[in-house]
Each structure stands twice: as C-alpha cells, then as structure tokens.
Amino acid sequence: MIDKLYLKHLSLQVRLDVLEMVKTARSGHLGGSFSAVEILVELYWNEMNIRPEEPGWQDRDRFILSKGHACPALYSVLARRGYFEPEELLTLRKLGSRLQGHPSMLDLPGLDASTGSLGHGLAVACGIAHGIRLDKKKSRVYCLLGDGELQEGSIWEAAMTASHYNLKHLTAIVDRNRVQLDGDVSEVMEIEPLVDKWLAFGWDVIVAQGHSFQSLAKAFEHCNETLLPSVIIANTVKGKGVSFMEGTSKWHGKYPDDREYKEAVKEIRGNYS
Amino acid sequence: MKELKQQLKATREGYVEGILQAGRQNDRVVVIEGDVSSSIGSAAFNEEFPERFFNLGASEQDMLGEAAGLALTGFIPFVGTYGVFLTGRAWDQIRTGICYMNLDVRIAGAHGGLSVGPDGATHQALEDIALMRVLPNMHILVPADANQTRASVLASLEVEGPVYIRFGRNAVPQIYDKEKKVKIGKGNLLKEGSDITLVACGALVNPALRAAEILEKTGVAAGVIDMVSIKPLDNELLLDQVEGTGVVVVAENHQETGGLFGAVAETLALNLPVKMDVVAVHNSFGTSGSPAEVMGKYGLTASSIAEKARGLLR
Numbered sequence: 278m279i280d281k282l283y284l285k286h287l288s289l290q291v292r293l294d295v296l297e298m299v300k301t302a303r304s305g306h307l308g309g310s311f312s313a314v315e316i317l318v319e320l321y322w323n324e325m326n327i328r329p330e331e332p333g334w335q336d337r338d339r340f341i342l343s344k345g346h347a348c349p350a351l352y353s354v355l356a357r358r359g360y361f362e363p364e365e366l367l368t369l370r371k372l373g374s375r376l377q378g379h380p381s382m383l384d385l386p387g388l389d390a391s392t393g394s395l396g397h398g399l400a401v402a403c404g405i406a407h408g409i410r411l412d413k414k415k416s417r418v419y420c421l422l423g424d425g426e427l428q429e430g431s432i433w434e435a436a437m438t439a440s441h442y443n444l445k446h447l448t449a450i451v452d453r454n455r456v457q458l459d460g461d462v463s464e465v466m467e468i469e470p471l472v473d474k475w476l477a478f479g480w481d482v483i484v485a486q487g488h489s490f491q492s493l494a495k496a497f498e499h500c501n502e503t504l505l506p507s508v509i510i511a512n513t514v515k516g517k518g519v520s521f522m523e524g525t526s527k528w529h530g531k532y533p534d535d536r537e538y539k540e541a542v543k544e545i546r547g548n549y550s
Numbered sequence: 551m552k553e554l555k556q557q558l559k560a561t562r563e564g565y566v567e568g569i570l571q572a573g574r575q576n577d578r579v580v581v582i583e584g585d586v587s588s589s590i591g592s593a594a595f596n597e598e599f600p601e602r603f604f605n606l607g608a609s610e611q612d613m614l615g616e617a618a619g620l621a622l623t624g625f626i627p628f629v630g631t632y633g634v635f636l637t638g639r640a641w642d643q644i645r646t647g648i649c650y651m652n653l654d655v656r657i658a659g660a661h662g663g664l665s666v667g668p669d670g671a672t673h674q675a676l677e678d679i680a681l682m683r684v685l686p687n688m689h690i691l692v693p694a695d696a697n698q699t700r701a702s703v704l705a706s707l708e709v710e711g712p713v714y715i716r717f718g719r720n721a722v723p724q725i726y727d728k729e730k731k732v733k734i735g736k737g738n739l740l741k742e743g744s745d746i747t748l749v750a751c752g753a754l755v756n757p758a759l760r761a762a763e764i765l766e767k768t769g770v771a772a773g774v775i776d777m778v779s780i781k782p783l784d785n786e787l788l789l790d791q792v793e794g795t796g797v798v799v800v801a802e803n804h805q806e807t808g809g810l811f812g813a814v815a816e817t818l819a820l821n822l823p824v825k826m827d828v829v830a831v832h833n834s835f836g837t838s839g840s841p842a843e844v845m846g847k848y849g850l851t852a853s854s855i856a857e858k859a860r861g862l863l864r
Contacts, residue, residue, distance in 0.1 A: 335624075381650070383651060383652065389622065390618070390651065391646065391647075393646065397642075397646065400611065400612045400647075401615045401616075401622070403615070404615060407616065407623075408624065409623060411580070430611075431611040431643070434606075434611055434612035435612050435615060437607070437609070437612075438606055438607075
C-alpha cells in the first residue's frame with residue numbers, strides 16, 4: 278500500500294498536469310477530469326496489477342475509461358505511472374499527438390480501449406471479464422462511468438449481463454459528481470435512486486467518498502472479495518480542487534484563460550500544503 | 551458456365567456449419583447470440599461448446615460491446631443476430647467500439663434483404679451493407695449460398711480486423727460445392743461474356759446466372775461476377791471484365807444506394823466510366839409476403855436483370 282501523503286502529492290501533480298494540458302490545448306474537459314483524479318490515482322498506484330514497461334502484458338488488470346472525455350486525467354496518470362514521458366502531455370489534442378481528444382488505444386499504448394462515445398465502456402468491460410474467466414486468469418477489469426453517462430440505455434443492458442453471468446472480475450466505479458454538460462444531473466435527467474437501481478440489477482453496491490483514498494481503498498477491498506459484479510458509487514465534486522470550478526457545469530468543457538489558470542494553480546497548491 | 555445444382559439450402563445453415571468448424575479449429579472462437587440462436591441455428595454451437603457460447607438476450611448494443619471486450623482479451627467472437635438490428639441498433643458500438651480499435655470481431659447479419667418475406671419491412675435488412683461499408687477497417691462478405699456462407703465464415707479467420715458477413719433466411723439454390731473457398735477481396739467469375747457484365751451478390755447471384763441464360767437465347771453474351779467480397783471490392787476482376795464489355799448491370803438484395811451498386815459505381819466512376827444500371831430496392835421499405843412474391847414485387851428477379859441489360863444494349 279502506497280503512503281497516503283504520496284498519493285495526495287500525486288493527485289496534486291495530476292491536477293496541475295490536467296490544468297496545463299487543457300490550457301495549452303485550449304480545449305478539453307476539466308470538471309470531469311478533476312472529479313476522477315483520486316479514483317484514478319488509487320487504481321493505478323494501489324489497486325491494479327500492471328506493468329507500465331510492458332503495457333500489453335496478458336495478465337494485467339485492465340481499465341476502461343467509459344467517460345472518455347476525462348482522458349486528460351488518465352493521460353497524466355499514465356505518464357506519471359511511467360507509461361510515457363510527462364513532456365508528451367502538452368501535445369494533448371494537437372495534430373499528430375498520441376493523446377487524442379478522447380482515448381485512442383491504437384495511438385497510445387497503456388490504454389485498454391478506445392472510448393468517447395458514452396455508454397459503451399461497461400459492455401466492453403463485461404466482455405473483458407468474460408475473457409478473463411474463459412482464460413481462468415485472476416485479473417480484474419475496472420470501468421469508470423460518469424453519472425450523466427448512466428442515462429445511456431446501453432449501460433443497463435450491460436448491467437443485466439454482468440449479473441446474469443456473475444462477472445465477479447468486474448468492478449464499475451461511478452464518478453458521482455452530480456453535474457453534466459447542460460447542468461445538474463437531477464435537473465437534466467434524474468438517475469436516482471442510484472443504489473437501488475444497481476441493487477435491482479443484481480450488483481454488489483458500495484458507496485464511497487471519491488476524493489478519500491481511505492474510503493476508496495476500503496471500497497476496492499470489498500469489491501475484490503465479493504462474488505458478484507461490483508459497483509462503487511464514488512461521491513465526488515465536479516471540478517474538485519479549484520473552488521471556482523467546483524460543482525458547476527460551466528467548467529465541463531471550458532479552458533482557463535491566463536488569469537484563471539494562475540488562480541487555479543495557486544489554489545491547487547494551497548489545497549495540499 | 552458452371553452447371554447449377556438445384557438443391558435448395560438456407561445460407562444460415564452454412565453459417566452454423568462454418569462456426570462449428572471454426573470452433574473446432576480454433577479454441578479462441580466464441581459465439582455471441584441475441585435470443586435468436588434457435589432461429590438462425592447457432593444453438594448448435596452452444597451444444598458443442600457451451601463455455602464459448604453467450605446468449606445475451608435482446609440487447610444488440612451489449613452484444614457488440616461484449617464482443618469488443620472478448621476481442622481485447624484475444625478471443626475471436628462471432629456475433630450473430632438479425633442483420634437489420636445488428637447493424638442499425640448497434641452501429642455506434644460497431645464504429646467506435648470495434649472498427650476504431652480494428653478488433654477481430656466477426657459480425658453475422660442474418661435475415662438479410664427482402665427475402666425474409668412475411669416478417670415484413672421491420673425485419674428486412676436493406677441498409678446493412680451501406681451502414682457497414684462506410685466504416686474504416688471493416689471487411690464485408692455477402693455469400694450466395696450455404697457452402698459459400700460456410701466458406702465465408704472460415705475466410706473471415708484469415709484477416710485481421712472486423713468482418714461483416716451477411717446471409718439470408720430462406721432456402722436458395724446451391725451454386726458452389728463444398729471445396730470452393732472464399733478469399734476476402736476476391737470475387738468469382740461464374741460466366742464469361744463479351745457483351746455485358748452482370749455483377750451480383752448474395753441472393754441475386756442465382757437470378758443473375760439465370761438472366762445470363764435468358765440473354766443468351768437472344769444472342770447476348772453476358773458475363774456474371776459473384777462479388778462475394780464487397781469490401782474490399784475485387785477491383786481487378788471488375789475492371790478486367792468491364793474493359794471487355796463496357797456495360798454493367800448490378801443486382802443486389804439491398805437498397806440501391808450504398809451497397810454493391812455503390813461500390814461498383816465508385817470504382818468504375820474513378821477508373822472506367824461506363825453505362826450502368828441496377829436491380830435493387832429503390833428508396834423504399836419492404837413489405838410482407840412470401841419471399842418469391844416480395845422479390846417479384848420489387849423486381850429482384852432474373853427477368854428484371856435481363857430487361858435492364860437489354861435496355862442498356864439497345
């Protein structure tokens with residue numbers, strides 16, 4: 278288990294990376310990247326069995342970023358974890374970059390799937406879980422879903438399959454930041470009662486604080502032991518780490534100007550000192 | 551010309567023979583079904599390889615997503631259900647979830663074309679080839695009989711990336727023997743002809759051969775190409791034949807836009823513009839009736855092909 282202070286430091290670094298990447302690209306999704314930072318850091322440093330020096334390792338645990346627009350955070354995590362040099366991060370969304378606007382597996386080794394069309398990832402993760410079982414491997418597959426993304430019907434087709442086939446190698450995490458592009462999820466299209474929905478679909482459900490490593494680690498520990506497909510409802514804050522970006526749809530897909538950037542950097546550093 | 555064997559057999563039977571053989575040859579082959587395994591016959595795979603068979607119920611989007619996941623773990627999934635729902639409902643999953651990653655998923659569209667008959671317009675896939683043809687990395691095979699369907703399934707194992715195999719429901723005359731192989735990117739010249747070239751696929755190959763017989767009686771020598779590989783198209787065979795005849799009729803059990811006619815027209819427009827006509831469905835939905843009645847109503851017949859050929863030669 279990695280020391281909590283080190284994980285906190287990593288989260289600071291990832292948020293600074295994401296901020297600089299989106300500012301440099303002059304486009305990208307800050308709010309949904311910031312809400313997912315601790316989940317990604319916990320997964321890539323504490324939970325997943327991976328070899329950054331051998332991204333295609335057959336026995337690895339796999340991760341599907343179903344909410345593909347949060348890829349700035351995933352790219353930063355992959356770079357800081359050693360999949361590629363952090364210098365490359367600032368090529369995000371530029372012509373010729375391996376860091377496409379949404380994750381492209383064939384461009385960037387380390388990505389386990391290409392995503393970006395919402396609602397796809399859970400079914401792909403189910404297929405991987407089927408594959409893991411057929412090969413009698415012990416690997417796990419993790420799938421990060423947005424809460425707005427749960428409005429896609431295809432998510433619930435896959436949810437049925439996971440419980441019908443008892444895909445216990447699969448853990449989904451819902452980044453429950455309560456805000457989507459057009460506004461509050463509850464106003465755009467209510468998805469509650471969320472715990473009841475997943476329970477009704479036959480999943481093992483656990484609620485966690487999505488910015489607390491302690492809470493996340495406990496939730497993942499539970500998922501590793503259950504005999505059902507499991508889902509962690511991770512309560513998060515959209516835009517977490519920068520007060521003027523928090524809890525608002527305004528920063529779903531907007532890049533910061535120079536003043537906003539400086540203010541945000543100052544705040545992120547301040548939060549962790 | 552190859553002598554026609556009049557034995558009738560449904561192409562879907564060839565699909566089942568194909569996946570069983572593929573499953574025996576290669577233990578990475580898995581089959582994904584959507585509640586129609588007893589209808590298209592793939593339940594037989596479940597009997598022989600239950601651990602490699604997944605019935606996911608009526609959920610096309612999920613089926614294609616699962617297929618992508620299984621392919622990402624090194625399996626070769628054959629996903630089969632009615633072509634109209636497979637390619638329509640789950641097109642985004644096929645596009646971004648499979649083609650964008652160039653995954654080894656084999657998509658089997660059953661009940662292709664008008665010849666589904668009584669089920670009517672909702673179940674008659676008339677747009678599936680067009681929907682698949684616009685996708686980068688996709689290969690498309692449209693076999694004409696049961697043996698060629700079986701051979702298409704086996705041919706799909708020879709290439710990397712996604713493959714769409716489209717076949718029909720009703721029994722059709724056998725054209726090929728069991729030994730004849732399919733190669734992706736290659737068509738078959740079934741009959742030489744110096745006056746006009748008939749290009750057909752799937753259920754229209756046999757009518758095209760019969761149209762050539764009709765034309766022969768009036769002194770017209772029609773060549774017949776079975777273009778089983780629609781993507782990539784066999785440009786070499788097409789251009790070679792059309793250089794000799796300079797006139798083409800295309801026949802397919804599909805909308806006249808975006809399918810085989812579209813593919814042939816694109817190749818000829820860029821390389822060898824010639825006079826062309828088409829026998830296909832013209833901007834319309836299908837309807838209920840027996841397969842023969844519906845095919846007759848929409849003019850997907852040997853006599854229509856012969857008539858169009860005569861019109862071009864007039």
